[in-house]
Amino acid sequence: MKITQAFRFEAAHYLPNVPETHRCKRMHGHSYRVELQLCGPVNPDTGFVLDFFEIEAVFGPLLKRLDHYCLNEIEGLENPTAENIAVWIWRRTKPELPQLCGVRVYETSDCWADYAGEDD
Numbered sequence: 001m002k003i004t005q006a007f008r009f010e011a012a013h014y015l016p017n018v019p020e021t022h023r024c025k026r027m028h029g030h031s032y033r034v035e036l037q038l039c040g041p042v043n044p045d046t047g048f049v050l051d052f053f054e055i056e057a058v059f060g061p062l063l064k065r066l067d068h069y070c071l072n073e074i075e076g077l078e079n080p081t082a083e084n085i086a087v088w089i090w091r092r093t094k095p096e097l098p099q100l101c102g103v104r105v106y107e108t109s110d111c112w113a114d115y116a117g118e119d120d
Contacts, residue, residue: 002101003048004037005055009067013080016072027070030107034059034089037102050099058096062089082107086115 009032015024036059040049071080076088086105094100094117106112 001042001049002037002039003050003052004035005052005059007034007036007059007063008032009034009063011066011069011071013071013077015079015081017079032066032085033106033112034063035102035104035106036089036093036097036100037104038097038099039101040099050097055097059093062092082111082113083115086113090115090117 010029011032012027012029014027015022018025036055038049038055042049065074071077071085074080077084082105086103089105090100090103093103100117102114102116104112104114
């Protein structure tokens with residue numbers, strides 16, 4: 001079974017490693033959407049893979065670190081691409097949510113990055 005819970009946050013960033021002529025070199029903001037996907041068996045007693053409230057409890061503190069901040073100022077997000085944000089979230093969430101099997105970060109409604117721990 002797979003379940004997904006979505007979260008939203010607002011944040012500013014700039015991409016320090018792109019050419020000076022790239023528009024994302026300048027500070028700008030996004031309304032991000034993060035989806036955490038968990039995989040595993042359904043517990044016959046609870047009927048859950050994991051209670052959504054437990055996912056919220058784990059991700060809530062990270063969400064507070066991201067929401068309404070400049071992402072470049074957060075340790076580990078000095079180059080805050082959607083890809084790097086997905087990996088950053090994975091590495092901080094997976095230890096507390098072992099059923100985590102995917103992180104999706106939408107930078108816009110048309111652009112996103114998916115990460116499933118491939119590099120870990």
